[in-house]
Amino acid sequence: MRQIRFKTLKTVALLGGLLSAATFAGLAMAAGVEDFPDRNIQYIIPFGPGGESDISARLQQKYFQEITGQQLIIQYMAGGGGAVGWSQLNEMDGDGYTIMGTNLPHIILKPMGKDPGFKTADLKNFYYFHYSPDALIVRNDSPFETLDDLIAAAKEAPGSVTVSGSGTQSANDIANRRFESLADVTTTYIPFKGTGAAVTALLGGQVQAEWGYTTTAANHDDKVRVLAVAAEHRHPLFPDTPTFKELGYDMTGGAYRGMAVPKDTPDDVTQKLSGLFQQINQNPEFRKKMQDLGFVLIDVPYVQLNDFMAERRAEYEQVAREMGIID
Known part of the structure; x- marks a missing residue:
């Protein structure tokens, strides 16, 4: 009997130790999330410097540091229209200290065609924060004064307008x-x-026009002219520029921008990141700066992203069929 009792007590002690360790680990994890981030975060832009993703990240840096005391260290991983970066995201550490910019429609359309090295479902998006309407842009010295001028040139010599x-x-x-x-x-x-x-190609005369955004035009307003904007209404920064709809072309659209983490990043850390960037997006000073640059702010946190992505996918599937990406 004594031997059995000794073994029983030993087992209870062992289980108690394990439970205590588990409890301690849970408390440590909770404390870790509460204190997160306690060091700088690497923010990877899967495009080259100077674009809208880079511009918005640079604006977010100041407010992220004000809120957390840590810095966003911006790096670039350009290639494949973002695919080079997105295909490598899940190979990175999922500890919350590496985030990457994601763009729509890119991350949905690309996997619909040939394999770009990633799947949409494998990207763990945690926040979408702005939208920028498409705009057809030319240089100030361009012979295309209006959209009709560009269309006339393209019809006269198909393929000649770059x-x-x-x-x-x-x-x-x-x-x-x-x-x-x-x-x-x-x-x-x-x-x-x-x-x-x-836009560098446009300004350098390598091409005659650029498909950019209202943000592109705002950033180079002394060098470019906007022929039309793909929005429901004229943009307040360009009140004299017509929408495509006004000119008889039923065309609205643009680019959404957000962020993702490696898919093995814990949900509580992912949620914390979402809340931090949502807080930045609600800062009045930040909002004013973004709007002055031509961005249209949106607010899609982590808990709403599944529905948001499903809606976007439904839209882009029709576009993909028109483009011949899918049957």
Whole structure:
């Protein structure tokens, strides 16, 4: 009997120790989330510098540091219209200290075609914070004074009008294809590694026009002219620029931007990140800066992203069929 009792007490002690360890680990994890982040966070932009993703990240830096005391360290991983970065995200540490910019429609359209190295469902998006309407932009010295001027040139010599944009199967690519279909023209679309490179090509005279955004035009308003904006209403920064709808082309659209973490990042950490960037997005000073640059702010936190992504997918599937990406 004594031997049995000794073994029983030993087992109880062992179980008690394990439970205590588990409780301690749970408390440590909770404390860790409460204190998160306690060091700088690496913020990877899967495009080159100078584009909308980079501009918004640079604006977020100040407010992130004010809230957390830590810095956002911005790095670039350009290539494949974002695919190079997104295909490597889940190989990175899922501890919350690495985040990456994600873009729509890019992350939905690209996997619908050939394998880009990632699947939409594998990207753990945690917050979407703004939208920028498509805009067809030319240099100030361009012979295209109006959208009709560009259309006339494209019809006179199909393929002669060169247009830059950010990657293939991107918002810019979609905008160009939709425009060609609606206006019954053929242009030559040249994809670049991000909006920054695309606008540099325009300003440098490598192309005659660019599919950019209202943000692009706002950032270079002394050098470019906007022919039309793909929005329901005229943008307040460009009150004299018509929408495509006003000109007879049923065309609205643009790019959504957000952030993701490696898929093995714990949900509580992911939720904490979502809340931090949501707090930044609600800062009046930050909102004013973003709006002055041409961004349209949205607020889609982690808990709402499944529904948000499902809605976007339904929209883009129709576009993908029109583009011949899927049957």
